[in-house]
Amino acid sequence: MRHSQRMDRLSAPRRKVQLATAAMLLMATTVAACGDGGDDGATASAPKAPATIPELTKDPLTLSFIWFDWPPAKALEDFANAEYTKDRPNVTVKVNTVPNANWHDAMFTQFAARKTDFDIAILDSQHIGEAVTNGNILDITDFVKNNIEVDAYNPYLLAAYGQFPQAETGQRDENASLYGLPLLGDTWTMIYRKDLIGDKPPQTWDEMISVAEKCQADNPGVSGLAFHQANGSDAAAVTYNTVNGVYGGNLWDPKTRKIDGVLNDAAGHEAMDVLVNKMKPLTAKGSGNWFIDEVNAAVAQGKACIAFNWIAASGGLLDPKESTLGSTREQILDKLGFATLPSQKTDLVPLGGMGMHVSAYSAEANQVEALNFMKWFQQADVQKKWAAAGGVPSRTDALSSPEFLNAGPFNQVYADSVPRMRDMWNVPEYARLVDIENTNVNAALNGAKNPKAALDDIAKEQQSVLDSSGRKGGGGL
Amino acid sequence: MAVSVDEAVSTGPARDRGRPARRRGGRGRSVLEVALLTVLAVVMLFPVLWMIETSIKENRDVYAVPAEFFGFTVTMEHFKDVFVGPDGGRSALSVAFLNSVLVAGASTVLATLLGVPAAWAYSRFAVKAKKDQLFFILSTRFMPPVVVVIPIFLMYRQVGLIDSKLGLILIYAAYNLPFTIWMMKGFVDEVPSEYEDAAMLDGYTRLQAFRRHTLPLLVPGIAATAVFALIFSWNEFVFAIFLTSSDSVRTAPPAIAGLIGGTTTDWGLVAAASVVFALPVLVFAYLVRKHLIAGVTLGAVRR
């Protein structure tokens, strides 16, 4: 009060002095505050989880997850509350959901606050690097050694959802640290109209394009292809990366951290050319901002011959209420086929899905409960039940179980795709790398940029992000 | 004096009235004007009508090409889905609506409690550098929210206000305060200070005079101001999306935005949620139609 009273009477020049003093004082306190707050993250290594699970609490406890809003999130909450509580009746499981577009921001702003309203973060596999480097999630290497049957998994699945630094495609480095365990596996499936192109799916990428071309010409009002093109999330980036992989390209050289010259080599340019000049013309007009839901809508409305989408997001296609393809699930399945992606120079498919990671900032009892949940979740019979409940398990025995294979027409596709998976870069700079790629691929797809220039821009800008540490200001532009 | 819609309607210079149609083409021109106005009105209102229509369509009809304007099956399912979750309990949207009511309500009360006395003091007393203070207050409202949210975020994480209703209430109150002060100062200026002076000659203190004589006259103004503050915080999106993340705190605008971007978009539900969300605002806006101009210019323009 006295302060404002004084301000009232200050003349203009004196006020300026006053303001400057206040600002300087403020800076001093902030520097001090930041110095204090900075120590916990300065060492930038994740805190370790206990190797064995300590005693669990008997008090009522809510175990919270964070995920984005989609059907598997609801499935997980229902599944866990039905099954996990049989072992742990005092526990309630809550899966907080945020809009997909906001998913990364919502998790990492809470990590930044050093206070999370979730105990288990469901991170995209490429978020691990950022979370580990910031010390946001627990190092569970020792815990896994003592509690998880690592041999029961395809090693790359364990690596992709848990290992940092990132594993080589298809392998796991047994000496590397683990920070998470698989929750939901996923990859792209090719969705094709059996009634329009026949029962047998195209085997190569080139064949797929020509089949789509013919189908589009034969069926007015139906477009040949539908796939992700949006500039948000990782939509357009995954699309390009998939074509890039199939045509024998590489996203980067992880050892030398080189992108420029690797991504935009001859194979990379060929992939961009195929995507923009051969595939894009077969898509619907105005599909340049399509992501998961728009592709699903196009398929459900019978407007696409061949579509590509994440398996975990395809369940809605079989819902007669949302579809014009048939009034029962069977009728729809007469028209829709699900297949693994065609191959070309390689048979790589994109790795999707997410792992579970324990927040470094939740209460100890909750962290312990989270570890217990993860151990429980990775048991053979639980994985099978998860499969039956609509989830995609990761254990090899669960993947080959009838519970999984009969749960959905696309599950065989997933099982067949597991050995073919490739992930993107898993580095702390992931969010920026994917944004650069998204916006440029999206620009190329929508004629806002020449495809060659777009790919070269991606390589150049991504390289500068990887190289930018130690620059004096302006990071992140 | 504030010009209200009603006044604008009744006191305008009725230039056409009684003017003989001696000018060539006077009538033709008038017809043309009416036609133009009708077209403009249709264009402006069509999206709203289309939103209402979509909210009562079945999802299959929503995607129909060409678009169906009439003759679709009417359903109230989407409105049910706004309030009732798939499992029969309360839907996440209805929780968000309640959060919106609470956050918008509490922040409005706070802004009013702080703003009205300040407005009165600015109106009545010779405060030093009054004009500068008032302009400073108003200019805080012009800051880009995306910019303000960065330091607010850092500040909130120090004090644990991230993802809390209190955090939203405080920032909305601060956001509405400049408006409340400016708008209320206008209302206080219209109440002659002589009433208070007279009361003070009778032995009342300044504060008692304010309470007994000025405050009752200000009630309609306070109500109008509060309604505008309510509308602002009801509609606010930027702070809400960056400062909250859990279902139990999230307000309606980010919740509605979250309806798209899943695996399927239920446009009928989006439309129904939008209609439900917009209704209170339209009702409120109708209630304060007399003060619209002051209301939408942060109280800066009053005429």
Added chain:
Amino acid sequence: MTDDAGQVAATPPPAPGRSRRLSDRGLAVAFISPALLLLLAMSVFPLLWALYLSFTDYSATRGGRAYFVGFGNYTAILTSAQVHQRALTTLIYVVGAVTLQTVLGFTIAYLISRRTRGRGLLTTLFLVPMMLSPVVVGLFWRFMLDAQFGVVNSMLGSIGLGQVEWLTRQRTALISLIVVDTWQWTPFIMLIALAGLTAVPKYLYEAASIDRASEWFRFRTITLPLVWPLLLIAVLFRAIEAFRLFDLVYILTNGGPGVSTETLSFHVYKVAFLGFNTGTASAYGILMVLVVIVLSQIYLRYLNRLKEG
């Protein structure tokens, strides 16, 4: 503070003169300072903090010490081609949207002011878009502008025109953004213009009518000069609002195609929340605030002159 206020209130009926003035001042301080304190805490303090951070390489998630980089962030921003592109986009958007809504808003107001019946109803109906949340507006236009099943293309199709890619072509996406903003905010200009138009004293027209002045002459010499000051206020106000546009972009185009509809606000968001380059984002924000301050100073000066005049 409340204690002080209470004391002031409890002061016995005063002898007129000096002590009453003192209690007035006490009251003023007690009544004004809570409001100012809230503003200091929620507006000024955060901005000063951002000002400090803008000279560092601080990151909100990476933790660690913040190092001073001098004006490094500022020079990087001011020389960045990325930023120049966003500035140009924002400029086109602001000029396009504000011009369009001023012309339309004034036209509607002028037409309404010439009606004798139904003005109240018309005005109220026209105001609806302005009251909606930007989220609702953005989502709904996204739905209506969908190239495949959107109602806009459907109507164009029924009069024999082809599909337009409203949101996915560089030019049309920016135009769509301008159109949607215009749809929402034309009523604002209309409302203020209408207030100006209806305040024009009748006798001026009557005098002009005796002089047999032409309609256009009357409009130019009487109507416009009298409405112009209010209209300019409305325009300035809209320009400030449009300059900080974020939510509509976030929902309607997400900045696409490519980055062609990314406004400055949207870019700040990406810097701040994708890479968590808090220092850079703060500098970026401070520069935007400077622009807003200049704009709002013009606005407030002008408003002041108008009030005095």
